[in-house]
Amino acid sequence: MEHQQEVSDFDRVVADIQKQVEEQERTLFSAKVIEQARYPVNVGRMDDPDGHAILWGSCGDMMEIYLRLNGSGKTIEKATFVTNGCGPSVACGNMIATMAQEKTLEAATQIEPEDLIAALDGLPPEHVHCAYLAVDTLREAIAHRRMMDETDEV
Ligand code: FES
Numbered sequence: 001m002e003h004q005q006e007v008s009d010f011d012r013v014v015a016d017i018q019k020q021v022e023e024q025e026r027t028l029f030s031a032k033v034i035e036q037a038r039y040p041v042n043v044g045r046m047d048d049p050d051g052h053a054i055l056w057g058s059c060g061d062m063m064e065i066y067l068r069l070n071g072s073g074k075t076i077e078k079a080t081f082v083t084n085g086c087g088p089s090v091a092c093g094n095m096i097a098t099m100a101q102e103k104t105l106e107a108a109t110q111i112e113p114e115d116l117i118a119a120l121d122g123l124p125p126e127h128v129h130c131a132y133l134a135v136d137t138l139r140e141a142i143a144h145r146r147m148m149d150e151t152d153e154v
Contacts, residue, residue, distance in 0.1 A: 092130045
């Protein structure tokens with residue numbers, strides 16, 4: 001009986017802490033950032049990708065992006081990402097992968113960090129660099145693809 005009481009007290013403390021963390025998250029981040037960070041749908045590595053890049057941000061965090069192109073080789077059919085970074089970097093990786101899909105390589109290169117930040121309904125100033133890391137990694141993956149095409153032409 002006493003043990004059961006301790007367990008339910010412990011559960012209540014854990015639930016309270018969880019609630020506090022979630023409230024704090026909501027004051028710092030938009031609902032979109034929280035949703036993208038918690039339920040990313042574009043996570044993963046690809047075997048034999050059509051384009052790939054791995055970059056490290058100034059914070060030391062890593063971002064990888066993989067591209068799969070459609071038959072014409074001009075449009076991104078699928079983009080995935082992997083990061084070991086913060087929650088916002090997961091949100092940025094997931095959103096940039098979504099934004100790149102169905103775009104031509106040219107159009108995807110033109111996605112700016114500000115576009116990504118807007119799609120996430122904003123980022124706190126201390127996490128703006130996470131958006132730059134995601135955009136730079138996407139551009140690098142596209143550059144990698146172009147390099148492969150040029151090599152094939154030679
Ligand atoms: Fe380094 Fe977000 S990517 S803190």
